[in-house]
Amino acid sequence: MIRPAVVADLWALRRRPQRRIFCYTEAMLASGYRPLAVSLRAVLGLLHDDVATLVLRNRGVRGYLQALKRAHAPELDLVYLAGFAGADQRMPNGDVWHALVEDIIARAGQARIERIFAAVGQRFDDVMEILRQLGFQAYAQQQLWMLPEPVLEAGSALVALRRQQRRDAWPIHQLYQRVTPRHVQQAELPRSTAWQLPRPRRGIGWRERGWVLGSDDALQTYIHVLTGPRAHVLRMLIDPAVRDLSPALLRYSLSQLSEARTVFAVLRSYQSELGSALQELGFRLRGEQTLFVKHLTATARQPVRVPGLVPNGPTTESVTGLSRLPYAPCQSAPEAMATAEHESMMGRV
Structure with missing residues (x-):
């Protein structure tokens, strides 16, 4: 099951993942990045709708994805993927991440996001392949x-x-x-x-x-x-x-x-x-890094009900992990990460 992270997930996310991938943006380089700290602030409602944090649970937390809205455009950056060892070893990290990225694409479409970006380190060929399978296109190196x-x-x-x-x-x-x-x-x-x-x-x-x-x-x-x-x-x-x-x-x-x-x-x-x-x-x-982009279609940007993503019946809560309203400028990603501690980027880029 994939859903937005809630307070109950944060304790499990304190464990060191089996594997993790940072897709460094400029704001992440300037501040350092601690996904747990950002998730906590998002769950507590301190970051508005700037952060989308998804968790895949299968006999415990198996996967974790985090994406950040850009401040002045209807765009999203994939910034972090993590895979956790679980009792069911039949679901490797690649399958977990494929499911999470596929899910964030659907949620972004409902939130009227127009483009999703990812800056992937050259060593992570498996992540690049997942993005290509899901319709991302590589457009530049940096x-x-x-x-x-x-x-x-x-x-x-x-x-x-x-x-x-x-x-x-x-x-x-x-x-x-x-x-x-x-x-x-x-x-x-x-x-x-x-x-x-x-x-x-x-x-x-x-x-x-x-x-x-x-x-x-x-x-x-x-x-x-x-x-x-x-x-x-x-x-x-x-x-x-x-x-x-x-x-x-x-x-x-x-x-x-x-x-x-x-x-x-x-x-x-x-x-x-x-x-x-x-x-x-x-x-x-x-x-x-290799820079990837996925352009979302006009149809995908319409707010529709998708089985498994939106529960039946009226709700006043955000069930997608992203704002479902037309895009409006909001708090910037740098402000969202102002308290994150710096981590060495050696071996992660």
Whole structure:
């Protein structure tokens, strides 16, 4: 039986799983991630409908899936899968995870989610195969680089950028369209408003900043930094015309980070030449991911009754683990994980 996690499941989830997979997002890198802590806050109603936590029970807890809503779009990220040993050994982890992912797809369709994403580490071929069987498509590769402690040498070359402003959202979107392959754009379908920085958060250790280079109508560089309780996460869009300046551009961004934290850089495969600039600044490659997406059909987004998912009779409770209302902006994933402790990503990416 698969259902949303309830308080009674949390004790079982304290056990170390037989196997677990983290699908790291930028927010997870910035904060660290403890699935039990996030589940507890979700069960207690502290995270609204931002978190979907599903449990598969078969003579005890056998499987566990967690997904997070994105803050500004009707989209979902699969972030965690776990398999637990059980009395019935005839159901291996692969079958458990297949059932859980299939279930979250049905629930997401009822909640009018349009796309489900998953960033899977290169070592997890079995998880990739499960996603492919369920209609996910791989659309890009990305590398995760890490700099334990940014140190700028005296006399290093810098190129000054200006701080991102609200009017820059559309020029940044145009830069994204210029440097991003068409098939990736069709997979992600970002809105121009997705590039706007959120309002500053207070007292929870989160901060988002952006820097740009170029004229208002033709930006050449965009560098975004998400700062969480444990790390900074850097993402960049750099026009090929100025990529020779990449070390100096990145060095300037690092010089603006006053908080002494580890820095991660997320680098897409179609900008792989920027890896040499990261190496020059002391970054080290820590892992690679394959990015998957599943687009949900218009039919699946209609709120319908599905046997086994929605109980008979009226109810005022959420029975899907996701909001069944049309999407509206809600609390962001970083805020949802502000108290999670940092875990090493070695061997999990």
